[in-house]
Amino acid sequence: MKSLIFSESAEIIKEMLNFLNGKMEADVAFAGETSEAPLFAAKKVFIIDSYPYDPQTVALALEGIVGGYDYFFVGATTVGREVAAMVSQDMNMPMESEIMSFGLENGQAKVSRFYYGGKTVMEKITSARVFTVMAGISDQLVPDKPYEQEVIMVHVQSGGINLISREEKQKGSVDLTKADIIVAVGRGIGKKEGLEVAEQLASALGAELAGSRPVCSDLHWLGEERQVGLSGKRVKPKVYIALGISGQIQHIVGMRDSKTVIAINRDKSAPIFNECDYGLVGDLYAIVPKLVQAIRS
């Protein structure tokens, strides 16, 4: 069995190489700079020489290559999802989207993915040959030294989309992946002004402030760079304090490697209590100020 991996992101290529490591041989197709190729642990790297944000031209280039492979894995970015769907349609290869695991059982693919909007995980045996893979599902596989590999340039005609200008997204200064202590805030904080309570705890402990997806990406009470979870950062602090976070799996995958987890939630059946070392059932607005007082004294 042989697979081809595609992404326009070098980080996601490295994650997918780790994802498939030990399962099957994988070549890489990358819509990016040739200089990145030696850090991909793959014997063959196709560099798609095209503007990567034009999924149609990228898909057309890949369609000339993908026929030689049993499986085609694509990083589930905005571009990747479109590319995978186009290749699946044009090449008549069935597709399974946003997979979280992949294995082979009796020569068939066995995958798992979220179902019912993330409320449950489904496992299935599938005849699919094209898969989009959730970003952040694996650590990155990076070889110790530059890999010896065959690099093949794939030149593509430009399509209907042209780059006119480019503006970098403003990045925050925080690097949660290096934080020793994290105070993470969930929707249970109830209002933006409530962050003050969490900030006081973070300041008393010398901790970084983080948040769940509702707080960072939906309500924008904290910056997106502070989101922990499947579509946010994966953190490994010594202490992770979850305030008003229910503990859905998409949050847990981002913080489950924390050494000590402390959760405060007023619902004693919240799933976060299955993941924590110390759990306090109660109103965070009643508990946190007392904690701050105790720490300061």
Ligand SMILES: Cc1cc2nc3c(=O)[nH]c(=O)nc-3n(C[C@H](O)[C@H](O)[C@H](O)COP(=O)(O)OP(=O)(O)OC[C@H]3O[C@@H](n4cnc5c(N)ncnc54)[C@H](O)[C@@H]3O)c2cc1C
């Ligand atoms: C593809 C996909 C990717 C996702 N990626 C992420 C991700 O990266 N990160 C992420 O966090 N989520 C992610 N999610 C969303 C995830 O499924 C949950 O919806 C989210 O984690 C819930 O956030 P929350 O715990 O803050 O909110 P809720 O689930 O609403 O929980 C709020 C909690 O606060 C408690 N509470 C309320 N008031 C108080 C109070 N006064 N004191 C104490 N406790 C209180 C409640 O009992 C409740 O348990 C993703 C979902 C999908 C489908």
